[in-house]
Amino acid sequence: MAQTRIATMVLIALLTVLSFGTSAYGSEQSVQEATGSAGGLVAIDWVLIGLYGVATLALGWYYSRRQETTSEYFIGSGHMNPLLIGVSLFATLLSTISYLSMPGETLGKGPVFLATLLAYPFVYLLVGFWLLPVYMRHRVTSAYELLEAKLGLSVRLLGAVMFIALRLVWMSLLMYLTAKALVVMIDNDAVIQGRDQQLIPLVAVVTGIVTIIYTSMGGLRAVVVTDFMQAMLLYGGALVVLGLITWDFGGFGWFPLAWQPHWDQQPLISFDPKVRVSLIGSGLSLLIWHVCTAGGDQTSVQRFMATTDARAARRALAIQLSCSVIVGLTLGLVGFALLGYFQAHPDRLPAGMRLSADADNIFPMFIAYHLPPGISGLVVAGMFAAAMSSLDSGVNSITAVVMTDFFDRFGFKPKSETGHVRASQILAFSIGLFVVVGSSFMGAIPGNITAMTQKTSNLLTTPIFCLFVFALFIPFARPLGVWLGAITGTLTAAAIAFSGPLVVWLSHYGFDPALVGTEVVHTVHETTGVVTETAQDPISFQWIALAAIIVNLGVGTAVSLLLPRRSPASGTSST
Structure with missing residues (x-):
């Protein structure tokens, strides 16, 4: 080549x-x-x-x-x-x-x-034998063309x-x-x-x-x-x-x-x-992120489409x-x-x-x-x-x-x-x-590099992937249910990702941080003298992906099941 x-x-x-x-x-x-x-x-x-x-x-x-x-x-x-x-x-x-x-x-x-790398074989099995056979049957430039068809x-x-x-x-x-x-x-x-x-x-x-x-x-x-x-x-x-x-x-x-x-x-x-990280929590987060990225991110789907089959x-x-x-x-x-x-x-x-x-x-x-x-x-x-x-x-x-x-x-x-x-x-x-x-504007995101990345990459990765799950694997999915699932899943991810800053903001309006097991800490920079307010996240960033995908699929599926179904022949609703 x-x-x-x-x-x-x-x-x-x-x-x-x-x-x-x-x-x-x-x-x-x-x-x-x-x-x-x-x-x-x-x-x-x-x-x-x-x-x-x-x-x-x-x-x-x-x-x-x-x-x-x-x-x-x-x-x-x-x-x-x-x-x-x-x-x-x-x-x-x-x-x-x-x-x-x-x-x-x-x-x-x-x-x-290092121990979370053990999740990679499961990533290969899920993506390689569950997602790719379905995706490669559709030769598209944009992955999101698949969503409109369904x-x-x-x-x-x-x-x-x-x-x-x-x-x-x-x-x-x-x-x-x-x-x-x-x-x-x-x-x-x-x-x-x-x-x-x-x-x-x-x-x-x-x-x-x-x-x-x-x-x-x-x-x-x-x-x-x-x-x-x-x-x-x-x-x-x-x-x-x-x-x-x-x-x-x-x-x-x-x-x-x-x-x-x-x-x-x-x-x-x-x-x-x-607790910031655990082996099981971090492993699940890694697994979910890779599967969701492979199945919902145009960056990955575009690469797969560049191969022959x-x-x-x-x-x-x-x-x-x-x-x-x-x-x-x-x-x-x-x-x-x-x-x-x-x-x-x-x-x-x-x-x-x-x-x-x-x-x-x-x-x-x-x-x-x-x-x-x-x-x-x-x-x-x-x-x-x-x-x-x-x-x-x-x-x-x-x-x-x-x-x-x-x-x-x-x-x-x-x-x-x-x-x-x-x-x-x-x-x-x-x-x-x-x-x-x-x-x-990125300096405002709290945490070290690992935390910053998790709080941004998982914010929309799982909601995007869930759109494809509804389109390709849930035949009774309805657009309204998919929309509500995406909205609630995204809000869940954002609430966990920025739970610490959210506590700091609420504390200015009388909220007691002790109710969620944390406290607001005031730190003075040794050189500049700037005072910053921080609080430990009540929920660790390692749970963003898992919580978001459960809420997203749960809400979207429930709403789709509750909505009246439209008859293909008559175009009327049925239950």
Whole structure:
């Protein structure tokens, strides 16, 4: 495949630079000196990051010359390599959020995340043998076309709008967290002193422009090829960190053999809804999220539609999940390695940073300040690669939905196919700009990266999936019931996701937080003096998906059963 050869050639070039940089730096210095240097990003790092950005733009331009139809632009004409599709799915859903949150979660909170990876075989069985055979019988550009055929235009538009809202919020969060990580690398003192919010918008603009341009030019083929490269860089960066710390220790002495004092209690199961994570709760949340994303998110459905049949789609799914398990384990071990490294070398942790409170910032700080020059640049490129792999896919998928479910559906079509492609490219560029602007508002979401992600990704993921369950698997579903199910499911997800801020808000009107087992805490920032009010969430974010899907399907099914049924022959109602 041409796209496979291109991705492989670029990857070989990047790995060659990585190998050269490692050998050149390590030939005259010990690994302890390498990891102990704290100079931040230097000129060679920025050169490598710039070269990667130019390479992605060149790929977008290359594929833009071959875009003649919207089918080619959005789904690669349905004959793309399952290997690339699988890696692209993995890279899209992993993203910089996961790249930063997984090490931060195991370092700062505990190891339960690693155990939840046991849910992946169940994800494969449910998606591969329950959902994909049904979905692959319908060759559609937009997944939400399926909803209209079963439940009417209003449900199709509801699904499309919910998806667009979900992806815009999620991509804005991704852009915010990526920019925040770069600020840590450029000026860690700014984060410690609370000045990072002033720099994040500027960094977000610069980061987003590259992604917006090459995505709007190249379509899905450019997205998938660059996703492949980005996934390899991402994984390579994690291996470099693990390798250097292991060399510094002379083995695997960094692996924790006892429960750390700053870790949360993470039981097998807990009936206290305030417990942040448990093994069963987190495993269920992971399982539900993956199934709902595969079955309701245009980003995933679009990838499956780019393969030839259900069997090829299953292969892509298997590759995606395999990559997710391998990289998830690796990133979890990176968190353990960073914990052991800074416990052994506490003097190398910047003043003002703590392993518990600043766990999400430890990984990007280590990349910029404790890796050899050149290697830091490639790892940073990998981190931004992960961000771009999700941003490009999100922009491309939203563009497909807007063009198909709104413009094409209501007759606002350009006169020629070439004009249609150009309109899609312009729309993709506009969506990307909206995401860059929206990232400025994401700092208001409470919690660490893992909590922030759960509170946004689960907010609409399950309600969207439930639309497809009603359309494809519940024959008596009625549009009104589906609408009410979606509304109540979304409200349930939002109430749990922001239960802490909701308690704080209600406390201003006489509500006693003790009634839900929590309290309002006032915190003063050491540097800025800003006072913030927070409250522990009465219900943990790990229950968002389960509660939302139960309420959604329960209400929608009950209402559909209670509504009078319409006779196909006479068009009249019957009971």
